[in-house]
Amino acid sequence: MRAIDFSDFGEPSVLQLAELPDPVVRPHDLLVRVHAAGVNRADVLHRVGHYGRSDFGDSTLMGLEIAGVVVAMGSDVRTWNLGDRVMGIVGGGGYAELARIDYRMALPIPSGVEYVEAAAIPEVFVTAHEALVHLGRLGAGETVLIHAAASGVGSAAVQLAKACGARVFATARGSKLDRVRELGADVGIDYTSTDFAQAIQEATDGHGVDLIVDFVGGTYFERNLASLDFGGRLVQVGMLGGGDMPVIDLQRLLYRHLHIFGTVMKSRPQAEKQAMTKRFRDTWLDHFSSGLLLPVVDSVFPLAQAADAHRRMESNESVGKIVLRP
Incomplete structure (x- = not known):
């Protein structure tokens, strides 16, 4: 698969498109063909070395939220099917064509919401x-x-x-x-x-x-x-x-x-992250289809231009989410 990787911490230019192995599906994973990935301030901190070379639970690669289609599932997965449209917060690995997500962290993409908009919702x-x-x-x-x-x-x-x-x-x-x-x-x-x-x-x-x-x-x-x-x-x-x-x-x-x-989400135990996701889903998810809530997308960049997406974030000129499209 193609994904964004970097060998040294530093300026946005360190982000490069690379050919990397596909993620290995664990028993509780959904494997998602990523159609869009949200860019977050934490990604910038990751790039400059704030977290070191941490494994955030799903991947050492950058990217904390995705939207796409389920293409494979682990043996312990419940309630999901191949072909389902999903979005959600991942423990790394979002800046890629394929990403894995714990099925308990995944959310169904509301009807009428496109992938770019969906990638602007979870985090x-x-x-x-x-x-x-x-x-x-x-x-x-x-x-x-x-x-x-x-x-x-x-x-x-x-x-x-x-x-x-x-x-x-x-x-x-x-x-x-x-x-x-x-x-x-x-x-x-x-x-x-x-x-x-x-x-x-x-x-x-x-x-x-x-x-x-x-x-x-x-x-x-x-x-x-x-x-x-x-x-x-x-x-x-x-x-x-x-x-x-x-x-x-x-x-x-x-x-x-x-x-x-x-409060911070990244450092919480997985069970607490799942509870946070469920609280949001139970209270608000249906309101995106009705139009009461709107994903706010500032700009969209191809995956290969992840460096430009980071420059946009660091300019502090954006309103809402910056999104990558593999």
């Missing part, structure tokens, strides 16, 4: 559901602030929050705010020109919001705590702004009864 919507609903307990009538709202997970979170009946505040670059509003944000905040904490205080008459979902960390942390209402929840999903130890105002934390959660 971002499963992560957004976990942050907003499972951990954040977002309810109808509440207020939520979503940072990096034009990112893959951010654009999914905006849609899910709106579908939950919440009032949605969202931060993004000014050039991306119109698209973020189209996805459901009630109030867009240009983080390059506006202090979001001040904007939240003004918009909520000093109360703050019920929930914040943050992918940035760093200098955002203190301002996030200052932007929460009594009993407010902060779910930290990423550290795009750095992972240095923030200053925590313990008086605010205690007297305002705040809750802080941290």
